[in-house]
Amino acid sequence: MSWLLVLRNRRRYKAVITGIAVGTAGFIAIQTMGDSVEKKMGGYLELLGEATVMKAYWENTSSNYHPGKYDMTDVAQLKSLPHVMAVAPVVSLPRIDANFQTIVWKPGLFGVDQAYWITQTPQLESGRLIGPSDVVGRKNVCVLGELVTKYLFKGYNPVGQFIRVGNISFEVIGTLGGLQGTDVKRSIIVPISTAQNLFQGLDGVKEIYIRVDDWNKVSAVRDQAMNMLKELHKGYESGIQVLYYPQRIQKVTDMIYMVKLLIYAAITVTIVLGGLGITNVMLAAIQDRTREIGLRKALGAGERFILFQFLLEAIFISLFAGSIGVVSGIISVEVLRIALDVDVSQVTLITTIFQGVVFTVLLGVVSGMYPSVKASRMDSVTAMRFE
Secondary structure, eight states: OHHHHHHHTGGGGHHHHHHHHHHHHHHHHHHHHHHHHHHHHHHHHHTTTTTTEEEEEEOOBTTBOOOOOBOHHHHHHHHTSTTEEEEEEEEEESOOOEEETTEEEOOEEEEEOTTHHHHOOOEEEEEOOOOHHHHHTTOOEEEEOHHHHHHHHTTSOOTTOEEEETTEEEEEEEEEESSOOHHHHTEEEEEHHHHHHHSTTOSSBOEEEEEESOGGGHHHHHHHHHHHHHHHSTTOGGGEEEEOOHHHHHHHHHHHHHHHHHHHHHHHHHHHHHHHHHHHHHHHHHHHTHHHHHHHHHTTOOHHHHHHHHHHHHHHHHHHHHHHHHHHHHHHHHHHHHHHTOOOOHHHHHHHHHHHHHHHHHHHHHHHHHHHHHHHTOOHHHHHHOO
16 A cells, blocks of 8 residues: 555656665766776876885895895795785996997896886876886887986987997887876887897896785785785895885875765765655655545554555665666666776675665664654644644
């Protein structure tokens, strides 16, 4: 009977159903997409400051002399840590002679492998980057920072040209653009195997860049990396440092939380307004059906029966709106998944749908309780005389 009465008066509940449906759909979409979007958004934001990148290096201390270098065993061990996306060993020289035709300059030299580009923000301007085949083949190829391109080639595209670095000829395969640190801007970047093979003093790895796949895990990974490196270099623990940037992570965290807070606030307001709408339309329904309530009570209907009748109507309204919201939410999740190119956890989706349904039922109970109690306590004689 309650369901039939809801269907009969469905036009009255149109606005309420819409509000609750929109709120439920938003809740499902935000909850389900939350982790995926957060990672994606964090990935975009950290490009501004490399928030998920840390650097392992040696720090000279007067109390304990150390060799000041890591090796490829350290790199392999660091790759095994959970949530580590890339580990990039780097060798470097602060200055080296470089010339193209008659132009001579003294840039820095970096020896890297293909993982280096995952840990850094510079973007490819032209040509290509150093890849696995270059490292394995110890090829004499190089990528130029912005200032090297500017001073050696005077604005011309150097890709395909040959320059001399020290006394060795290198083919330029690419140039860098985008955000670059000063050291990258003024450096020539070559395969790490080539650098170690051709230049003196680069047999050991002085710096290791580590990129984490989730900015929430950076602090934990940093501690694990420190402990691992100290374990691998017994006796030199005081000189081992792993630099990371918690202030950058905090800025990313604050921005994402602010966005989520605003979204959840909007959804909450929508749902609360829907709940208030249920209360108002139920009070209006009771006003219109006052004589009906009086007649039912005169024929023997108890207060509990009247209360449950109107409470069920409120629950049905909310549940019907929630069902529409669930369907809309599932469609929204699928659209967002495709648009944002992220993976969605089916477990999270199912859990969120269940939470949404339970919440709409509770919303119906809370919103309908006052009108239902008011209806159940009406005096039958007074109600039947109501005009």
